[in-house]
Structures are given as C-alpha cells and as structure tokens.
Amino acid sequence: MTESVTERPFVHFDGVQKSYDGETLVVKDLNLEIAPGEFVTMLGPSGSGKTTCLMMLAGFEAATSGEIYLKGEPINNVPPHKRNIGMVFQNYALFPHMTVAENLAFPLQVRKMRRKDVKDKVARALGMVQMDEFGSRKPAQLSGGQQQRVALARALVFEPQLILMDEPLGALDKQLREHMQYEIKHIHEQLGVTVVYVTHDQSEALTMSDRIAVFDDGVIQQLAPPAELYERPENAFVAQFIGENNRLPGKVTAIENGVARVALDNGPEVLALAINCGEVGNRTVLSIRPERVQVNHVTDANRLDGHVQELIYLGDHIRCRMQVCGNDDFIVKVPNSPEHAMLREGETCTVGWNTEDCRALDLAHGAM
Amino acid sequence: MTDATANQGPDGLLLATDGTPLKAKLRQSMKASRRRAFGLVLPLLLFVLASFVIPIIMLLWTGVSNDTYAANMPRSAPLMRAWDGSSQPTEAMAEAMVLDMIDARKAKTIGKVASRVNREQSGTRSLYTKSARRAAKMEPPFLDALVKADKDWADIETWRATKIAATSLTPAYYAAALDYKYTADGEFVEQDEVRQIHVQLFWKTIWVSGAVMLFCLLLGYPVAYLLSHLPAKKANLLMILVLLPFWTSLLVRTTAWIAMLQSQGVLNDIFVWLGITGDEQRFSLIYNMTGTLIAMTHILLPFMILPIYSVMRAIPPSHVRAAKSLGATNWTAFWRVYFPATIPGIGAGGLLVFILSIGYYITPALVGGQDGQLISNFIAYHMQRSLNWSLAAALGGILLAIVLVLYWLYDRIVGIDNMKLG
Numbered sequence: 001m002t003e004s005v006t007e008r009p010f011v012h013f014d015g016v017q018k019s020y021d022g023e024t025l026v027v028k029d030l031n032l033e034i035a036p037g038e039f040v041t042m043l044g045p046s047g048s049g050k051t052t053c054l055m056m057l058a059g060f061e062a063a064t065s066g067e068i069y070l071k072g073e074p075i076n077n078v079p080p081h082k083r084n085i086g087m088v089f090q091n092y093a094l095f096p097h098m099t100v101a102e103n104l105a106f107p108l109q110v111r112k113m114r115r116k117d118v119k120d121k122v123a124r125a126l127g128m129v130q131m132d133e134f135g136s137r138k139p140a141q142l143s144g145g146q147q148q149r150v151a152l153a154r155a156l157v158f159e160p161q162l163i164l165m166d167e168p169l170g171a172l173d174k175q176l177r178e179h180m181q182y183e184i185k186h187i188h189e190q191l192g193v194t195v196v197y198v199t200h201d202q203s204e205a206l207t208m209s210d211r212i213a214v215f216d217d218g219v220i221q222q223l224a225p226p227a228e229l230y231e232r233p234e235n236a237f238v239a240q241f242i243g244e245n246n247r248l249p250g251k252v253t254a255i256e257n258g259v260a261r262v263a264l265d266n267g268p269e270v271l272a273l274a275i276n277c278g279e280v281g282n283r284t285v286l287s288i289r290p291e292r293v294q295v296n297h298v299t300d301a302n303r304l305d306g307h308v309q310e311l312i313y314l315g316d317h318i319r320c321r322m323q324v325c326g327n328d329d330f331i332v333k334v335p336n337s338p339e340h341a342m343l344r345e346g347e348t349c350t351v352g353w354n355t356e357d358c359r360a361l362d363l364a365h366g367a368m
Numbered sequence: 369m370t371d372a373t374a375n376q377g378p379d380g381l382l383l384a385t386d387g388t389p390l391k392a393k394l395r396q397s398m399k400a401s402r403r404r405a406f407g408l409v410l411p412l413l414l415f416v417l418a419s420f421v422i423p424i425i426m427l428l429w430t431g432v433s434n435d436t437y438a439a440n441m442p443r444s445a446p447l448m449r450a451w452d453g454s455s456q457p458t459e460a461m462a463e464a465m466v467l468d469m470i471d472a473r474k475a476k477t478i479g480k481v482a483s484r485v486n487r488e489q490s491g492t493r494s495l496y497t498k499s500a501r502r503a504a505k506m507e508p509p510f511l512d513a514l515v516k517a518d519k520d521w522a523d524i525e526t527w528r529a530t531k532i533a534a535t536s537l538t539p540a541y542y543a544a545a546l547d548y549k550y551t552a553d554g555e556f557v558e559q560d561e562v563r564q565i566h567v568q569l570f571w572k573t574i575w576v577s578g579a580v581m582l583f584c585l586l587l588g589y590p591v592a593y594l595l596s597h598l599p600a601k602k603a604n605l606l607m608i609l610v611l612l613p614f615w616t617s618l619l620v621r622t623t624a625w626i627a628m629l630q631s632q633g634v635l636n637d638i639f640v641w642l643g644i645t646g647d648e649q650r651f652s653l654i655y656n657m658t659g660t661l662i663a664m665t666h667i668l669l670p671f672m673i674l675p676i677y678s679v680m681r682a683i684p685p686s687h688v689r690a691a692k693s694l695g696a697t698n699w700t701a702f703w704r705v706y707f708p709a710t711i712p713g714i715g716a717g718g719l720l721v722f723i724l725s726i727g728y729y730i731t732p733a734l735v736g737g738q739d740g741q742l743i744s745n746f747i748a749y750h751m752q753r754s755l756n757w758s759l760a761a762a763l764g765g766i767l768l769a770i771v772l773v774l775y776w777l778y779d780r781i782v783g784i785d786n787m788k789l790g
C-alpha cells in the first residue's frame with residue numbers, strides 16, 4: 001500500500017494545524033497521506049487530537065492552517081454535505097424517529113434518487129450487514145450491535161469512496177466488538193473503500209488496519225503497519241502505548257553498529273538496539289516486550305537477576321511480576337509448557353533477552 | 369434453572385420455598401416499603417385533598433345544584449317540584465308559598481330567594497319582596513290574596529320560574545353557560561341573541577390561547593435553540609434573563625406593560641418620536657385585545673422556552689452532523705432530523721402555555737379593557753359581583769372539560785409519554 005501513496009494520495013493532510021482558543025494547538029503540523037482503498041487507523045489516548053483530525057476531514061471542524069486534499073482537490077471550503085464522505089459515529093447517531101429503512105433511505109432521498117432505486121439500494125445495504133428483516137423497526141428496538149450494523153449500512157448506502165469511523169465499537173461489549181471488527185474488516189475488503197478509523201483501543205487498531213497512525217499531544221508519533229508498530233516502536237510513547245512493555249532506565253555508554261551499550265540504573269551494562277537514544281552519555285529507556293524475556297535459559301549476553309514477586313495463572317501462560325534492577329513492575333510472560341520450569345514466589349532467577357529484542361528509546365515520553 | 373420448574377404449584381403459578389405463591393410472597397415482602405412510601409406522601413395528600421380536591425368537587429357540584437330556594441322555602445319547594453308546570457296553580461301551593469314567605473322574611477332570607485327566582489325570570493325579585501312584606505296580613509284564599517298583592521301572580525310564567533328555582537338539582541346553569549335556557553318543561557331553548565355571550569367568549573378564549581401559544585412558539589423556539597447551543601457560561605447568563613420574569617411579581621410585570629403600552633407610554637412616545645405616527649393618532653396598544661396578547665405572550669414565554677430547551681439539550685449534536693455527512697443541507701438536516709426530535713418539547717410547552725392561558729385572569733383583567741376579557745374574567749365576575757356561584761361553577765366546569773379534551777387529544781396525537789418538561 002505504501003508504494004501507491006507516492007503515486008496519488010486519496011486523502012492528504014498538508015501541514016494541518018488546529019487550535020480552538022488561539023493559545024494551544026490541538027493538532028500540530030499534521031502531514032498524512034492515505035492511499036485509495038487503505039484502512040488507516042488513528043490511535044491515541046483521549047485528547048491526543050485524533051478525533052479532531054477526523055472532524056476536520058468530515059468538515060465539522062475547520063483547519064486553523066494548512067490544507068486537506070481529497071482526491072487531489074482542496075476541501076477546506078467544501079461544506080460537509082458536499083464532501084460525499086460516509087461517517088459512522090460513536091453512538092451511531094441513528095435518527096430515532098425514523099425506521100431502519102428510513103434511516104438508510106435518508107442519504108438517498110436527499111440526493112433526489114428515484115423511489116425504486118432507493119428501495120433497491122436500501123435492501124442491498126441491509127443485506128450486506130445481515131439486517132434484512134429489521135427494516136421496519138425503530139432504532140430503539142435494536143440491540144447495540146444491530147444499531148452498529150445499521151449505522152454502518154447507512155454510511156455505505158450512498159456509495160461514498162471514503163468512510164470515517166469515530167470509535168464506532170466503543171459502546172459494545174468485548175465479544176461483540178471483536179466480532180464487529182472482523183465484519184468491518186471484511187466489508188472494507190469487499191467494497192474496496194478507503195477507511196479512516198479512530199479508536200483508543202490498540203487491539204482494535206492492530207486487528208483491522210493496514211496502517212496505524214499513533215497520535216499523542218497533537219502529533220503523529222509513528223505511522224506504520226501494525227506488526228512494525230509492535231515489533232519496532234520508534235519512541236518510548238509508542239512502545240508503551242502499543243502492547244505491554246517493560247522499561248528499564250539507564251545511560252548510554254557506547255554505540256557501535258547500531259547497538260548501544262547501556263549502563264542500567266542499579267544494574268549492570270547490557271546491550272540494546274540504538275533506535276532513538278541519542279548520543280553517548282544520554283539517558284535512555286530500554287524497552288523489552290514481556291514475551292521476549294527469557295527466564296533461566298538466557299542465550300545472550302544480557303543477564304540480570306529477577307526476584308519473583310507475584311505469579312498469575314492465565315491458562316496458556318503465566319504472568320510473572322518480578323523485581324529487576326530495582327524496578328518492581330518487570331513483567332514476564334512464561335509459556336505454560338513442559339520445558340519451562342515453574343517459578344515460585346520469592347525465588348530469584350536469571351532473566352535476559354536477545355539484543356535485537358531490546359530497544360533503547362528516548363526519555364522524553366518515558367519520564368516515569 | 370431446573371429447580372424453578374420444580375417449584376411450580378398445581379395451577380402453574382411459581383411457588384416460593386415455603387410453598388406460598390411467589391406473587392403473594394413478593395407482595396408481602398414489599399409491604400413495608402410500600403407503607404413507608406405512603407407515609408411519606410400522606411401529609412401532602414391530605415393537604416391537597418382538603419385544600420384542592422374537595423373544594424373543587426364542591427364547587428363543581430354547585431354548578432348543577434343550588435338549594436337556595438329549597439332550603440329557605442321548605443313548604444312550597446316540594447309542592448312546586450310536584451306541580452306539572454302547565455295546569456292552574458293550586459290553593460295548596462299558594463298557601464305554602466305565603467307561609468314560607470312569612471318565615472323567610474323573619475329569617476331575612478327572602479332576598480336570596482328573590483334573586484334566585486329572579487335569575488329564571490327577571491322582574492320577579494320585586495314581586496317576591498313586595499309580596500313577602502304583605503304576606504303576614506294575607507288571608508285565605510291565598511291564591512287570590514297573592515294576585516291582589518301583585519297581578520303577576522296570575523301569570524303562570526311566574527310560577528314556572530319558581531318551579532325551576534325550587535328544583536335543586538338542575539342542568540339550568542350548564543345550559544346558561546352554553547347560552548341555552550332550561551324551561552320548566554325540561555326543554556332547552558336557545559337564549560335570545562342579545563344575551564348569548566358565553567359561547568362566543570369561550571371561542572374567544574380558545575382563540576387567544578392558541579394565538580398566545582403560537583407567538584410563544586415563534587419567539588421561544590429560536591431562543592431555546594440558542595440557549596442549547598451556546599457555551600455554558602453564556603447560556604447561563606441567557607438562562608437568567610429567561611427566568612427573570614419568574615422572579616418578578618406577575619402584578620408588577622403586568623403594570624409595567626401598562627407603562628410601556630399606554631397611549632402616553634414609552635412605546636407610543638418612541639413611535640411619535642420616530643415619526644411612525646402623529647401625536648394625535650397614537651396606537652391603542654392596551655386596554656384591548658392587543659394588550660392582552662402582548663402581555664400574556666411575554667408572561668408565558670418561559671413556559672414555552674424551558675421544555676423546548678430541555679429537549680434540545682438532550683439531542684446529541686452527532687444527529688445533525690450525521691445528517692450533514694449523509695448529504696443533507698443545513699435546512700434539510702434541521703427540518704428532517706433536528707425538528708422532529710424537538711416535537712416532544714414543543715408539545716409540552718404548547719400544552720402548558722395553552723392550558724395556562726385558557727384560565728388566565730389577572731393580565732386580561734388589568735390590560736384587556738372591554739375587548740380583551742376572557743372567560744376567566746367572567747367567572748370572576750360571577751364569583752365576586754353577581755354572586756351567581758352556580759353559573760361560575762358551570763363555566764369553570766366547561767373550561768375544565770375543554771382542557772381535559774385537549775389533553776386527551778394531545779395524548780392521542782403526540783402521546784403523553786413523549787412530553788418532556790425538563
């Protein structure tokens with residue numbers, strides 16, 4: 001997908017800034033290109049500016065500076081109803097006084113479509129979300145998941161090429177949410193529309209997206225496909241925000257071939273990939289995923305003592321909280337398999353990791 | 369849940385573990401809390417009953433029942449009621465009448481009786497008082513003695529009027545309230561054209577209430593919209609301005625309108641100053657229908673704004689946004705999505721303003737002049753001046769019936785559950 005971006009972006013944020021009060025920027029210099037047919041998720045904590053970006057794209061907020069292009073056309077001065085962008089809202093925003101079929105017919109009626117065409121398209125859209133029999137119901141008579149489907153069908157029924165979704169699954173329970181994630185993903189693949197999706201739920205983002213833009217403080221911290229985001233976070237915020245992460249602060253003592261030698265606070269020197277740690281002498285934070293920590297079978301040079309504090313049995317794996325180098329929150333996931341010795345609380349063991357699994361990152365977001 | 373079926377009694381009812389039906393058990397367990405809830409509302413219930421429900425029922429009762437005659441003329445009342453109203457009055461009737469008159473004069477109640485009969489036929493008041501003065505000296509045959517005292521006693525209409533007055537339970541007042549006359553034969557005939565005022569007044573009251581409701585809606589809807597869309601700080605300030613009239617006495621506000629609207633008042637002065645009208649032809653904005661409409665609209669406006677505002681505030685902004693994202697223009701989004709969502713508020717506000725204005729009294733009385741009087745002013749007149757409480761009660765009863773019918777209509781069309789007062 002990334003190759004096609006260079007050809008002709010479908011959506012293009014060019015140096016967009018947004019401020020509500022003229023004093024602080026909610027969105028700082030946003031540059032983002034989205035290819036046709038791509039599923040891009042804006043992920044970030046609340047207040048990070050992701051929803052504001054979506055609202056600017058939909059036309060409900062005006063960019064304070066910069067320009068947004070849709071299919072190469074600047075759209076800053078195009079009112080929302082002329083942008084032809086489908087949108088699914090957080091609480092579905094179904095019109096309560098209309099039936100499901102009337103809700104779906106609404107965008108077609110305002111486009112002055114013929115009555116028969118409206119009927120056909122509504123029926124097809126309902127079929128797509130498996131809601132054929134619910135056309136005559138009012139939204140209040142539907143469950144959350146059904147309302148979600150109707151909202152999705154309504155955003156799709158007038159065949160827009162771009163769909164925006166603002167935390168559409170936030171109000172559903174976990175099981176239904178996961179089910180709907182797959183369903184949205186399938187509809188996206190089936191129709192080939194471009195989707196911009198906003199969420200604060202990282203597992204949702206990882207499941208569905210082609211690329212994820214991680215927002216914090218009005219800035220995209222990293223824009224990458226899900227696997228890369230998890231495996232190779234570029235800064236401490238992304239490492240901490242996506243998935244579980246162990247952090248060990250220290251000081252860079254040497255950098256050689258992209259590998260940093262780091263003297264841990266209250267611990268020995270270890271090796272880590274130098275990603276974003278600056279120069280020798282800088283303070284840094286090491287980031288290691290819990291499942292990449294080795295216990296007692298340490299293969300690499302990085303060896304530390306761990307004191308087992310707490311064990312939580314989770315079936316397929318055991319979650320172990322240890323004290324490592326004075327850090328009480330060092331989490332290790334030990335697979336529940338015969339070759340792994342059972343740990344006991346209070347025990348001291350050896351933990352370690354492969355150098356390429358440990359990343360030395362900036363301290364800016366990592367200040368604890 | 370297998371044991372739930374095991375607990376079923378022979379008649380299919382669910383049983384509790386001790387064998388009593390579950391429903392009875394539930395009632396029993398709820399008894400204490402029900403009693404406590406009842407105890408909490410009891411003082412208010414008694415107060416409302418004593419000060420509101422019972423007086424209203426009693427007053428409504430006076431609308432169909434007036435025992436002034438029956439209570440003060442005990443001998444003649446049953447005879448009059450028994451009389452067929454067309455045959456010649458008998459000597460027995462005359463004798464009872466004369467004896468009653470002597471007693472009533474002693475008890476000083478003859479005046480009340482006389483005005484009661486007078487309501488059925490004008491001119492009978494003096495007939496009664498005059499005859500009562502002479503009654504003590506009358507001698508049998510009393511029929512002739514009465515005619516000698518006043519020849520009107522020979523007129524059968526006098527006796528027919530008395531018959532109506534002697535009947536305590538009567539639809540006469542309701543008939544009068546609807547501009548009909550109830551005759552001694554038990555028939556309803558239309559009142560003379562010049563005396564038909566009530567029906568016209570009812571229509572006028574309904575018309576004024578409807579107009580006030582419409583003006584309140586036209587003026588209040590945009591304000592409510594603004595209120596619900598402003599940031600909290602400004603909305604609070606505006607809300608205080610909306611509520612300000614509530615904190616000022618109704619009388620003060622109405623008199624303020626007099627100062628504003630009278631022919632030498634602020635508004636007319638401005639009109640003259642602007643050259644809109646000459647000094648000699650000032651607009652008459654008060655002591656007529658215009659004054660009533662202006663003052664009532666102003667006073668009832670908050671009752672329209674508040675319910676609409678509370679409904680508007682509950683409409684998620686995403687609904688209008690969704691409509692726009694689906695391709696609706698601002699107007700279509702408003703008319704097809706936003707406006708239908710505000711209908712419960714419009715209904716509540718409209719019903720509230722209409723019901724309040726249909727019984728409005730002080731404002732029309734002060735600024736309405738001759739032309740701006742409503743049915744409530746007429747009811748007050750009968751309560752305070754003419755002392756015809758029964759007619760006042762009948763008028764009030766009809767007013768109540770109109771409100772109830774409107775309420776029922778509203779429930780049928782909009783549904784009372786949709787009403788939101790805030």
